Amino acid sequence: MGYVDEVLDLVSKRDASQPEFIQAVTEVLNSLRPVVEKNEELYRKNAILERITEPDRQIMFRVPWVDDNGQVQVNRGFRVQFNNAIGPYKGGLRLHPSVNLGIIKFLGFEQIFKNSLTTLPIGGGKGGSDFNPKGKSDREIMAFCQSFMTELAKYIGADIDVPAGDIGTGAREIGFMFGQYKRIKNLYEGVLTGKGLTYGGSLARTQATGYGLLYLTEELIKCHSDNIAGKTVAVSGSGNVAIYAIEKAQQLGAKVVTCSDSTGWIYDESGIDVELLKEVKEVKRARLTEYAAAKPSAQYFEKKNGEHGVWQYKVDVALPCATQNELDLEDAKALVANGVKYVCEGANMPTTIDATEYFQANGVCFVGGKAANAGGVATSALEMSQNSERLSWTFEEVDSKLKKIMVGIYHNIDEAAKEYGMEGNYVAGANIAGFKKVVEAMLAQGVC
Missing domain, CATH: 3.40.50.10860 (Leucine Dehydrogenase, chain A, domain 1)
Known part of the structure; x- marks a missing residue:
């Protein structure tokens, strides 16, 4: 063994x-x-x-x-x-x-x-x-x-x-x-990070995980001689990560047609209205039924066991942003059958192992959460730096640093996968790149 x-x-x-x-x-x-x-x-x-x-x-x-x-x-x-x-x-x-x-x-x-x-x-x-x-x-x-x-x-x-x-x-x-x-x-x-702006918080921290997910996704698509503009996107979740992933995707020219919460999901063929979604989820802390009631083009579906939810539609990009193991093998098959080309995780381990393997076996570019949703913790670390320096950077400064980090992560995991003969396997690339740095430090510090 x-x-x-x-x-x-x-x-x-x-x-x-x-x-x-x-x-x-x-x-x-x-x-x-x-x-x-x-x-x-x-x-x-x-x-x-x-x-x-x-x-x-x-x-x-x-x-x-x-x-x-x-x-x-x-x-x-x-x-x-x-x-x-x-x-x-x-x-x-x-x-x-x-x-x-x-x-x-x-x-x-x-x-x-x-x-x-x-x-x-x-x-x-x-x-x-x-x-x-x-x-x-x-x-x-x-x-x-x-x-x-x-x-x-x-x-x-x-x-x-x-x-x-x-x-x-x-x-x-x-x-x-x-x-x-x-x-x-x-x-x-x-x-603590994620603090309010009046007591040491960082601008762009709220948007960071969702924005970072899209910066990496945009770079992934660009490096495959493609463009995110004009793409149709499925997003799960309607919390902080999902909302700002939807916002940034639409700023980059994509159309997001889904979001979800614990009770059901929305399909909006005309594209999710981000400001309405923010009002429902961030201001009112209400269910997505209120979004559907306020927007005639939106359809609300109550969550039932065995249904594919947001993953049943014809989309180019899928961004699971809700919770662990929300996208299973049957969902992966539905997405592949409908022509999905790129899947990047906004949540932590939202895709089951067999679903991940199915995406990889069917030519889908798949990036796991360790790489794709690292924007949140990256900006938290930037908040730590600002706290240590007793400084506050502008939104543009933080956002620029975030984008640079996320683009760097994509190239780092791409190169690590290639180095070990697994080109295109971004899951392995992320694990290898992250592991090697940690192990080098562990070995240098002795048994501790």
Whole structure:
């Protein structure tokens, strides 16, 4: 049994109750086989794969808070600090009922490679809670966030671990958490990113993941002697990533015809109205039924099991921007049958492994989230730089740096794939490019 298979077997047995984490590790290690085989003796002697698949620490804690009826509620909080070989731990805080240790570990593991690809000095981590912010009052959100940060504050800091937002954690939640950190620590430092502009946040951070996804997608298409202008695009999700992916795609001349939320999806043949979508989802925090009611050309479909949702339409580009494993093999077959040419992930691991393989086998240019959605964490790192310098850059400055990073990521993963005889396999290219930088740092720092 080779080294990769030994470690995959170890992880599968040790973490059998964490399917998402096993899925992420399997996808990464399988694509790293050429690199590992070339350096097997060195990597095995230094237990590189065992060390990179085991977090530095896994923190789990109780989060008690009081709701508006005076009832004490209890949630579970997590922070997984995975690898800090190239910089402080960096990764978002997800607030969603589905959150458990396995979800946070898979996200933290992916974050190691994603952060490495940005070329910025940030390591991999992730955190969150099974708290559901939907339907909660601002006072309840504040009560939860303050309790959550009271415990989390023991483990983070500007040069230790810098969390950010993720699903369920927006500017409101970050603000409440920052206020509590400052109160407890008596420190005003860049310990969180995604902050409001009045207290250390960065311009373009809100748009960063969606915009970055399109900058990479545009470069991918351009390097295949094609043009994004005039393309028809399917987007899933209607949160922060999806909204700004739609906005940037349409600024670049594409037409986006879909978006979705947890209850259903919109098909709008005339193109999604971004300003209306922002009003419904960001201002009113309402369902997409309100979008359909306000726009005659839009059709709303309620989500049902077994349906392809946003993936059933004839499009050139697909951008999954909602959540993990939302695009399965049957969805991939539907997209290929309808002529999709490019698929780039805006969410974390939204495509199942068999769907990814089907895209690759059928000539679709597929870029995984570690590369394609790195714009958010890249801009978070730029926010850290601004905080350290006590400066605030213009939107144009940040956006220009973001575009340069995302174009650089595409060429980096393209070259890594070619170097190991896998031209066009951008999943392997991303894993290889991210892995090599982290491993070089790990070897240089000894056993730690």
